[in-house]
Amino acid sequence: MRDTQHQPGALFYDPAADKVGEYQDRSGPYAMLRPVGGGREWQADPATLRPATAEERLSAGVRAANRRARTDAPFLVGIGTPRPPAPEPDCAECADLASRRESARATHDYSAETDANVLLRGHREREHRE
Known part of the structure; x- marks a missing residue:
């Protein structure tokens, strides 16, 4: 393959x-390729x-999107959904629900994280209306 065809960002098999x-x-006689979506580069024979x-x-x-979904699931929060509710200061129930949410997030239990957000949002609407 000629060097004129090697454009950074171009996809090659x-x-x-x-x-x-x-x-x-290029690195010496090799072409350096990186997986789509990021990752460790590898050397390839340009010919x-x-x-x-x-x-x-x-x-x-x-494949890159699936890999992101498995490793970066919190990026889904906020896509077509409202932001997670913030706890009110000095409210024990808000603090408890926020703590549950953080524990669920830390263990990658996205269902429990969503449940805590729903409960916190409902609590805020009932108890902290402005």
Whole structure:
């Protein structure tokens, strides 16, 4: 593959690794590729690389999104949903529900985190109306 085709960010299929990566740069005789969505770079033989097909690009993007969903689930909070409610100062019940929410978040129990948010929101509406 000629150097004019190596553009940073371009997606290439590496048959030796059997995966698609974003071209980063050259390092000696190797092309440096990074997984779509980020991760550890790997070295590839530039002569064997080919541009990724539309299907390969889509598949790599879906894998990256799935990987983010498994590791960064809190990024889903706030997408089409209201922000988590804030506890009122000096309210024991608010503090308890916020504590439950934080414990659930720390253990990646997103169902319990959502439950605590619903309970806290309801408590705030009943007890702390302005």
